[in-house]
Amino acid sequence: MPDIRLTVIDPSGLHARPAARFVQAASRFASRIAIQHDGREADAKSLIALLGLTIRPSTEITLTADGPDADEALTALAAELTPYVAAAEPAG
Amino acid sequence: MGLVLISHSGKLVEGLREMVAQVAGEDVPVATAGGTSDGRLGTSAPQIEAAIRSTLDGGADDALVLLDLGSAALSLELALEELDEADRARVRISEAPLVEGAILAAVQASIGASIDDVAAAADGAATMAKLPRA
Numbered sequence: 044m045p046d047i048r049l050t051v052i053d054p055s056g057l058h059a060r061p062a063a064r065f066v067q068a069a070s071r072f073a074s075r076i077a078i079q080h081d082g083r084e085a086d087a088k089s090l091i092a093l094l095g096l097t098i099r100p101s102t103e104i105t106l107t108a109d110g111p112d113a114d115e116a117l118t119a120l121a122a123e124l125t126p127y128v129a130a131a132e133p134a135g
Numbered sequence: 136m137g138l139v140l141i142s143h144s145g146k147l148v149e150g151l152r153e154m155v156a157q158v159a160g161e162d163v164p165v166a167t168a169g170g171t172s173d174g175r176l177g178t179s180a181p182q183i184e185a186a187i188r189s190t191l192d193g194g195a196d197d198a199l200v201l202l203d204l205g206s207a208a209l210s211l212e213l214a215l216e217e218l219d220e221a222d223r224a225r226v227r228i229s230e231a232p233l234v235e236g237a238i239l240a241a242v243q244a245s246i247g248a249s250i251d252d253v254a255a256a257a258d259g260a261a262t263m264a265k266l267p268r269a
Contacts, residue, residue: 063158063242070246081268090242091259097267 074110137195145169
């Protein structure tokens with residue numbers, strides 16, 4: 044299952060408006076898409092699940108996608124989160 | 136589907152409508168009923184009825200109604216009594232907190248979710264975490 048690790052760089056974290064845009068973008072894909080943060084995971088197609096992660100600035104998130112359009116979804120969603128995120132440092 | 140927002144304050148629901156549009160986009164119809172007919176704080180059954188009818192007549196299959204508190208529920212009941220059975224069946228009342236519930240519901244509605252999923256998203260607002268876990 045492909046994934047992308049990202050660091051949140053927006054000073055407000057992943058707040059309501061970008062989170063809503065993200066949910067709307069995620070819902071266009073057939074794949075199951077999740078966002079992992081601080082040991083928890085949320086359905087990327089649910090705003091309440093996403094906001095419930097309380098994603099703060101300078102923290103890391105991982106997007107995962109499972110399904111027929113997984114790779115395409117991750118590429119599009121990472122782009123959707125620009126300029127709120129940057130690529131995370133490669134895992135050590 | 137569309138949202139109907141009811142508050143004792145017209146300013147509150149107008150501001151909330153702006154927030155909903157900015158977070159969820161303009162595609163989800165939002166009707167409001169706030170304040171009394173003479174501009175005081177309170178709720179008005181005719182205003183609520185008009186807001187529900189405008190949603191149902193405006194092309195939405197269903198309407199999810201969110202309200203603030205107290206007599207808003209009584210005014211809503213009076214408004215619903217004016218609807219025929221078929222229209223009443225298209226209206227769902229939410230127990231969700233008004234502000235958070237409206238925004239969460241609107242985002243789920245904007246992605247084409249069913250009324251069950253939209254209502255569940257609104258309900259989730261009551262227990263949604265706002266601060267990071269300690």
